[in-house]
Every structure is written in C-alpha cells, then in structure tokens.
Amino acid sequence: MSLYVRMVVVLTVIGLISGSFLATVGMLTEERIALNKQRAIEEAITHVIPDTESSEILYEEKGLAIYGGRNEEGVLIGFGILASGIGFQDKISFMLGTNTSLTTIKRLKIIEQKETPGLGAKIEDEDVFLKFWENKDCSEPLTLRKPAVKTSEELGPTEINTITGATISSESVLKIVNSSLERVRQLIKEGHVQSEQQDVN
Amino acid sequence: MSTKSIGQEFTKGLWDENPVFRQLLGLCPTLAVTGWVINGLAMGLATAFVLVLSSLVVASIKKFIPNQVRIASFIVIIASFVTVADRILAAYFPAISKELGPYVPLIVVNCVILGRQEAFSSKNSVSRSFIDALGMSLGFVLALLALSSIREILGSGTFFGYQVMGSWFKPWIIMILPAGAFLTLGVLLGIALHIEYKIKLRK
Incomplete structure (x- = not known):
C-alpha cells in the first residue's frame, strides 16, 4: 500500500x-x-417561588423563559422568570420569582455567573446581595442604592443594595431584572402568557 | 525505548519529570482552575483519565500509524477521550462540570497529554506507557493539589470547602484571582528548583 x-x-x-x-x-x-x-431549573423555581408543588414552562424566547409555579391545589401562585444578560465579564443568568400580578419579587437565585471571584461573584451571596431582593415591590422599575447600606430597612421600597466593589455586577443584575420584568408584562398584555388571576377576574 | 526500571518509570512523573514543576507543561489548567481544591482535584482526575486511556490506545496502535499523520491521529484519540470525560462529568457531576466550564474541553490542548504520546507512548510498550501515564497523571494531580490548597486556604480561608482559618483571618482575594495563580506557581517553582539544586549539590 x-x-x-x-x-x-x-x-x-x-x-x-x-x-x-x-x-x-x-x-x-x-x-x-x-x-x-x-x-x-425545577429546584430554582421551588426556591424562588416558595410553596411550589409543580411547575410548567409557559413561554420561551432567546434569553428569557417563563415558568409557572403552582401550589398543592394546582393554583398558579407565581412566575419563575429565567433570564440572562451580560454582566461585568460574561453572561449572568438567574431565576426570578414573582407573584402572578408581577408586583412583588419573591426571591432571586443566580443560576450562572462568571463575575470576578471575591467581588462580583458575591451576587450569589445570600447575605451580601440576594436577601435584599426578597419580597421587593417591583411595580416600579428598581433602582440601585449607592453607597451600600447594611440592612434592608434602610433601603427605599424599590431600592436594591449594591455590593461594595462590584457596582457593575450589581447594576447588571438590576438591569436584566428590570428589562425582563418589562418584557414579561408586555407578553402578558399581548396574551402570549396567561396569568390565571386575570381569568378569574 | 526507555531503559529505566518499571518503578523509575512511575516515580519520574512525581518529581524528576513532574509535568508542572519540572517540564512546565499543562500550565493553562494549572493556573485557571486551582482556586479551590475540589476544582483542582476534578481537573487533575479528568486529565489523568484522558492521559492514561490515550497512552494505552496510542501504545497499542502505534505500529499502524504512519509517521506523517501521527500528531493528527493522537489528537483525534485524545479529543475523543476528552469528550467522554466532559459528558461523564456533565451527566454524573453537574456541579463540578458547571464550575470547570470550558476548561474540560480544553484538556485536548493540554501539552502534558500530547507530549507523553509523542515522547513516550509512540516509542514504548503498552505496559510501560501505562505506568508512565499513571506516574505523570499522579504528578499532575499532586501539583494541582499543591497549588489549589495554597490558593484556597489563603484566598478563601477554607480547605475542600471546610473552614480552616479562624474568624480573625481576612481572605486574600488576590489568591483566587488569576494573579494569585501566577504568584503561587512562581513561588512553588522557585521552591522546586531550590530543592533540586540542593539535591544536585549533595550528589
């Protein structure tokens, strides 16, 4: 050969x-x-919408997916919004739990991030960042509190605390949250996503 | 053909020809994923998996591979095992797979692996290649463990995720940043060279 x-x-x-x-x-x-x-994804939904027993996907597009969380009786109790956007270094994606009328954020969970270790990576930290998102009023766009404060009581109703030394990472999460909430409201208005509360009314 | 005893074939990878400290090969994963011991260990084991299996295959089929296409053949074989390692991590250890991210597929271009095929497995018997690959893998794992232990203890105050430093300790954030990897590697290389120098003086 x-x-x-x-x-x-x-x-x-x-x-x-x-x-x-x-x-x-x-x-x-x-x-x-x-x-x-x-x-x-299921674990994230259960985390951000407490009391969720089952969940289903309601809508999906590039960079955004909406899940519905139901309680034991099968009533829709909240939306899990899986959104992503650009952070300081790379993509940040998170699951945001809201009530069905999109007026209150229940909880936030970061799914994926590659921010600077020790600084921006603290967006995953419950005590430094995530706890300030719990039960937050989101009927108005959220804003950033700078410089950072120590307790949630010092924050205004629509204010989110900054991570000291990682303003850009905190800001990125905030921007993605605001824009995805805006987009979900639009989708509900256009009828792409059914929130059952409206049907009852 | 190598003339060393089987025992020497194994132990040379630990010190005399340690891939990281003596040959300075595979530095990309060495620097990139050693912020935490668990990541360093996972990366070391994934590399060991690929290195040992690739060496076995290359040593078994070396007779059939024409010299001109040997590098291409080695890379295809290595890349296959890397993909297998990547899929297994994603399927059974999703948390580690997420942590290591793109660095698992990048094992393909780890020079330790291709270097061993070119320098050893393509010239030696299957059993010798297996022992050589085992020794080199262990040397690589130990080097990664050394780096990641120092970086995790100083950078986060933890070891394997367990708190080892008291509350007085303020973590040195620089140690888990890329700069910390270079600093640690530099110091360790200096120490390794110093020890080597002392050993030579004694001889």
Missing part, C-alpha cells in the same frame, strides 16, 4: 472508530444530562 493511501486509511479508520465511540457515549449520557438541567 502506498504511503498516501495508508495515511488516508489510518486517519479515516481512527476517525470512524472515535466517531462511533462518541456517538455511543453521547446517547448513553444524553438523557441524564437533560434530566440534570431539568432538575436544576
């Missing part, structure tokens, strides 16, 4: 074997990986 033919044959055979090997591994792990993602 000439060298050229041998080179082609050897590379092709290695490629084919590797390819079929990978296809097998891919098939074997696919289901579990999808399940892991699903579970992570």
Whole structure:
C-alpha cells in the first residue's frame, strides 16, 4: 500500500472508530444530562417561588423563559422568570420569582455567573446581595442604592443594595431584572402568557 | 525505548519529570482552575483519565500509524477521550462540570497529554506507557493539589470547602484571582528548583 493511501486509511479508520465511540457515549449520557438541567431549573423555581408543588414552562424566547409555579391545589401562585444578560465579564443568568400580578419579587437565585471571584461573584451571596431582593415591590422599575447600606430597612421600597466593589455586577443584575420584568408584562398584555388571576377576574 | 526500571518509570512523573514543576507543561489548567481544591482535584482526575486511556490506545496502535499523520491521529484519540470525560462529568457531576466550564474541553490542548504520546507512548510498550501515564497523571494531580490548597486556604480561608482559618483571618482575594495563580506557581517553582539544586549539590 502506498504511503498516501495508508495515511488516508489510518486517519479515516481512527476517525470512524472515535466517531462511533462518541456517538455511543453521547446517547448513553444524553438523557441524564437533560434530566440534570431539568432538575436544576425545577429546584430554582421551588426556591424562588416558595410553596411550589409543580411547575410548567409557559413561554420561551432567546434569553428569557417563563415558568409557572403552582401550589398543592394546582393554583398558579407565581412566575419563575429565567433570564440572562451580560454582566461585568460574561453572561449572568438567574431565576426570578414573582407573584402572578408581577408586583412583588419573591426571591432571586443566580443560576450562572462568571463575575470576578471575591467581588462580583458575591451576587450569589445570600447575605451580601440576594436577601435584599426578597419580597421587593417591583411595580416600579428598581433602582440601585449607592453607597451600600447594611440592612434592608434602610433601603427605599424599590431600592436594591449594591455590593461594595462590584457596582457593575450589581447594576447588571438590576438591569436584566428590570428589562425582563418589562418584557414579561408586555407578553402578558399581548396574551402570549396567561396569568390565571386575570381569568378569574 | 526507555531503559529505566518499571518503578523509575512511575516515580519520574512525581518529581524528576513532574509535568508542572519540572517540564512546565499543562500550565493553562494549572493556573485557571486551582482556586479551590475540589476544582483542582476534578481537573487533575479528568486529565489523568484522558492521559492514561490515550497512552494505552496510542501504545497499542502505534505500529499502524504512519509517521506523517501521527500528531493528527493522537489528537483525534485524545479529543475523543476528552469528550467522554466532559459528558461523564456533565451527566454524573453537574456541579463540578458547571464550575470547570470550558476548561474540560480544553484538556485536548493540554501539552502534558500530547507530549507523553509523542515522547513516550509512540516509542514504548503498552505496559510501560501505562505506568508512565499513571506516574505523570499522579504528578499532575499532586501539583494541582499543591497549588489549589495554597490558593484556597489563603484566598478563601477554607480547605475542600471546610473552614480552616479562624474568624480573625481576612481572605486574600488576590489568591483566587488569576494573579494569585501566577504568584503561587512562581513561588512553588522557585521552591522546586531550590530543592533540586540542593539535591544536585549533595550528589
């Protein structure tokens, strides 16, 4: 066999074997990986809308997904808004829990972030950042409190505390929250997302 | 062909030819994911998985690979095992997989792995290549553990996630930033060279 033919044959055979090997591994792990993602989302919904028993996806578009959380009786008790946007260094994505009329934020959970460790990465920190989001009035766009204060009592009704040394990361989360809330309101108005409270009324 | 004893083949990876401290190979993952011990350990084990399996395969099929396409063949084999490692992490250890992010696929370009295929597995028997890969992997894991222990203890005051420093300790944030990785690696390399120098003097 000439060298050229041998080179082609050897590379092709290695490629084919590797390819079929990978296809097998891919098939074997696919289901579990999808399940892991699903579970992570469900956990986030249960965290941001307390008392959720079951949840379902209501709407999805690029950078935004809306989940509905239902309690034991099957009544819709809140929306889980999975949104993402650009932070200081990379994408930030989070799950935001609101009530069905989009007037109160129940809780916020950061799903993914690659902010500076020790500074911007504190957006994941419950005591430094996330606790200030709990039960926050969001009928008006939220604003940032700068410089930072120590307790939630010192904040105005629509104010969110800044992380000292990480203004841009705090601001990024705030902007994504405001714009996604705006977008969800628009979607509900246009009838893409049904909030059952309106049906009852 | 290597003329070392099997034992030496294994231990050379730990010190004499340690991939990080002596050969300065695989520095990208060494610097990037050693902020926490758990990440360093996971990265070390994933690299070990790929290195050992690739060495076994390359040493078994080296006769059939024409010299001209050996690098391409090695890379395809390495990339396959890296993808397997990536999928297994994503399926069974989602938290670690999320932490390591793009650095798992980047094991493909870790020079330790391709370097061992080129310098050792393509010239030596399957059993020797296996021992060599094991030794190199262990050397790499130990180096990552050394770096990540120092960085996690000084940078977060924890070890393996457990608080080890008292409340008086203020974490040095720089140690978990990229600069801390370079500082730690530099100091460790200096210490390694110093020890090597002392050993040579004694001989």
